[in-house]
Amino acid sequence: xxxxxxxxxxxxxxIAAGALLLIAGLLWYFFTDKLRWIGHLPGDIxxxxxxxSFYFPxxxxxxLNLIIFIxxxxxxxxxxx
Numbered sequence: 001x002x003x004x005x006x007x008x009x010x011x012x013x014x015i016a017a018g019a020l021l022l023i024a025g026l027l028w029y030f031f032t033d034k035l036r037w038i039g040h041l042p043g044d045i046x047x048x049x050x051x052x053s054f055y056f057p058x059x060x061x062x063x064l065n066l067i068i069f070i071x072x073x074x075x076x077x078x079x080x081x
């Protein structure tokens with residue numbers, strides 16, 4: 001019974017990750033036309049030359065990091081209360 005108890009946090013983590021991926025996939029599938037701003041925010045670096053292109057979405061990554069941080073904090077707050 002002890003081994004089963006040790007696997008529960010990993011199982012919960014996998015379920016939460018799967019749920020988040022499902023939600024992200026559904027949002028991307030149904031709202032692609034409304035989410036075109038992702039990757040095209042001010043501060044995203046884009047360099048295009050004749051035989052070279054470089055793209056680094058700095059602002060988009062910061063925004064996604066902030067959203068993920070808030071979601072993790074809320075999940076931790078809910079699970080600890």
